Amino acid sequence: xxxxxxxxxxxxxxxxxxxxxxxxxxxxxxxxxxxxxxxxxxxxxxxxxxxxxxxxxxxxxxxxxxxxxxxxxxxxxxxxxxxxxxxxxxxxxxxxxxxxxxxxxxxxxxxxxxxxxxxxxxxxxxxxxxxxxxxxxxxxxxxxxxxxxxxxxxxxxxxxxxxxxxxxxxxxxxxxxxxxxxxxxxxxxxxxxxxxxxxxxxxxxxxxxxxxxxxxxxxxxxxxxxxxxxxxxxxxxxxxxxxxxxxxxxxxxxxxxxxxxxxxxxxxxxxxxxxxxxxxxxxxxxxxxxxxxxxxxxxxxxxxxxxxxxxxxxxxxxxxxxxxxxxxxxxxxxxxxxxxxxxxxxxxxxxxxxxxxxxxxxxxxxxxxxxxxxxxxxxxxxxxxxxxxxxxxxx
Numbered sequence: 038x039x040x041x042x043x044x045x046x047x048x049x050x051x052x053x054x055x056x057x058x059x060x061x062x063x064x065x066x067x068x069x070x071x072x073x074x075x076x077x078x079x080x081x082x083x084x085x086x087x088x089x090x091x092x093x094x095x096x097x098x099x100x101x102x103x104x105x106x107x108x109x110x111x112x113x114x115x116x117x118x119x120x121x122x123x124x125x126x127x128x129x130x131x132x133x134x135x136x137x138x139x140x141x142x143x144x145x146x147x148x149x150x151x152x153x154x155x156x157x158x159x160x161x162x163x164x165x166x167x168x169x170x171x172x173x174x175x176x177x178x179x180x181x182x183x184x185x186x187x188x189x190x191x192x193x194x195x196x197x198x199x200x201x202x203x204x205x206x207x208x209x210x211x212x213x214x215x216x217x218x219x220x221x222x223x224x225x226x227x228x229x230x231x232x233x234x235x236x237x238x239x240x241x242x243x244x245x246x247x248x249x250x251x252x253x254x255x256x257x258x259x260x261x262x263x264x265x266x267x268x269x270x271x272x273x274x275x276x277x278x279x280x281x282x283x284x285x286x287x288x289x290x291x292x293x294x295x296x297x298x299x300x301x302x303x304x305x306x307x308x309x310x311x312x313x314x315x316x317x318x319x320x321x322x323x324x325x326x327x328x329x330x331x332x333x334x335x336x337x338x339x340x341x342x343x344x345x346x347x348x349x350x351x352x353x354x355x356x357x358x359x360x361x362x363x364x365x366x367x368x369x370x371x372x373x374x375x376x377x378x379x380x381x382x383x384x385x386x387x388x389x390x391x392x393x394x395x396x397x398x399x400x401x402x403x404x405x406x407x408x409x410x411x412x413x414x415x416x417x418x419x420x421x422x423x424x425x426x427x428x429x430x431x432x
Contacts, residue, residue, distance in 0.1 A: 040115075044381055045074035047118040047142075049102040049133050050125030052078030052088045053220065057124045057147060061174070064373035065122070071381055075118060077102040080129075102133045106140050118142055120170075120384050127238065128230040131156045134171070138163045143170040143384050145377070149242055149413070150406030152232035154430070157410035161432075164403045170387050170395050172380045173406040175246045177303055179372035180321045181338045181359055184399075186251045186305075186314055188355055189326070194347065195309030201288040203248040205240040206302040210274050210294035213267050228272050233417045234263060235272035240303075241292035241416075242409040246401055247305050248288060249408065251316075255431055256280040256288060260424045261416035266295045278416050283431075290412075322366055339363030376400045407432060 046065050051058025058078075065071045075097040079085040082100035089098025099105040109117045120143040123133050131151040137144045138160075150157050150173050164171050177183060189195065214222035224230040225239055232238045249255060258281040263273035276292040293299070304317035313327040326334040326347060334347060340363035343351045361367065379399040386393035395402040411430045419427040 041070070043069065044071045044119035044384060045117070046071055047075040047077070047105055047121045048073055049077050049105065049121060049123045050079075050129065050147075051076070052084060055124065056221075060370050060373050061122055061124060061377075063370050064377050067370070067374035068378060068381075071377060075099060075105055077105045103136070106133070106136050106142065109140055109142060119388065120145060120380070123147060126224045126230055127152045127232055128224075131160070134160055135163055138167045138169050138171070141167065141169055143380075143387060145172045145174055145380055146406070147174045148246075148401075148406070149173075149232065149238055149409050150403070151410065152230075152238070154407075154410040154414040157407045161403050161407050170380065170383045170393060171403045171406075172376065172395065173401040173403070173409075174373070174376060175243060175250075175401040175405070176369065176372050176376070177243060177247055177318050177321075178250050178399075178401055179375035180318065181367065181375070182316060182321050182324050183247070183251060184355060184358070185336070185338070185341075186307075186316055186324055187253070187398075188352070189314060189324070189348075190252050190307065190309075192349065194311065194326075194349075195307060195314060196311030197286070198252050198254060198282065198284060198307060198309050199286045200306075200308040201248050201252060201254075201282070201286070202306045203244040203288065203290050204302070204304055205244045205292045206296045206299035207240060207292075207294045208297045208299045210236075210267065211297050213269060215270075226270055226272055226274075231272060232413065233272075234276065234413050235270075236274050236292050236294050237263060237276040237278075237416055238413050239292075240294070241276045241278070241290060242413065243303055244290050244292055244305075245409060245412050246405060247303065248290060249405065250397075250401070251305060251314075252282075252307060254286070255283040255408065256290065256412060256429055257283050257431065258426055258428055259412070259415050259419050260426050261419040262424055263416060263420040266293075273420075276416070278419075321368070321372075322363075337363050338367060404432070 077099040078088045121137045123146045215226045261278045264275040278290040280288045307314045315325040339359045383393040415427045415429040
């Protein structure tokens with residue numbers, strides 16, 4: 038294995054008050070084995086350097102991500118960045134990701150992987166060509182309870198999956214917030230910067246990836262309604278997709294940003310032939326199982342045991358993974374940290390010239406990122422064609 042010195046991480050984007058930089062940088066420092074070393078925080082070179090100088094701890098600032106990436110080739114190997122984190126708006130994902138991969142630098146990219154399906158396919162081809170690790174930061178896959186749910190389904194404890202309802206509801210765009218100059222609203226409601234789907238591309242793909250990760254199934258065909266509920270908005274803020282699963286089951290993947298009172302209400306219900314599973318990320322410490330003619334069972338992170346009449350022998354890696362005891366609540370930052378922790382393992386193997394495999398079992402990989410864009414591509418086409426059933430390109 039490679040050195041246990043903390044991995045050096047370069048952050049691209051995250052300036053100008055973007056909230057996403059803060060949870061990522063906390064997660065990177067979570068274990069003491071990674072650190073934010075370099076930053077290119079803003080497209081304006083002066084702002085980028087000013088914000089780097091004002092960073093809460095010392096970092097090396099760059100005027101642009103081009104400068105950051107180009108600088109690595111002239112550094113001794115032990116001084117180069119170990120991976121780059123891309124937290125720019127959607128339309129600035131493709132270029133830095135491709136350049137980092139060309140430079141042989143592993144990448145964690147915020148979701149979605151990019152803004153259109155053709156670009157996603159180019160990134161997949163680049164990863165295959167360079168053999169460089171890439172992760173897509175689908176945060177909620179990092180909850181321990183997501184891993185536990187995946188193991189339950191994989192173990193066949195629910196039987197065959199018949200139906201999945203996966204959703205993400207918000208209310209922050211229930212009014213035309215973008216007209217007030219609010220930065221996050223402005224780019225997320227602009228098709229040129231957000232992509233062909235607003236609500237679907239922003240949070241609907243979280244619901245999709247939760248479904249894919251937990252069930253191990255793909256959505257193969259869709260009938261989609263992409264709607265603008267706020268007058269004058271050029272891109273969907275309400276996203277409803279009926280789908281067919283790769284095992285023949287059915288699903289609903291839905292998202293909305295106009296539902297007053299909903300904050301980050303991501304959840305999933307999986308109905309199988311033997312039982313049902315429910316999970317919600319706003320109460321992410323528990324998973325509920327419903328079995329025929331039995332009381333509902335609620336399992337809490339850190340407080341489960343094998344052979345209880347439903348659960349068989351639980352793998353040691355799953356039992357031992359939580360970092361704090363049950364009742365001390367894990368949350369958003371812990372989920373991000375789990376993704377960076379797992380990616381770190383693959384980066385260290387990559388650095389040491391050892392075999393590694395971003396197989397999608399612990400975090401979203403480049404194929405998962407491609408599937409998100411394939412799904413969005415199919416839903417946009419379906420919605421434009423009177424909700425006609427449309428195949429998803431599974432690759």
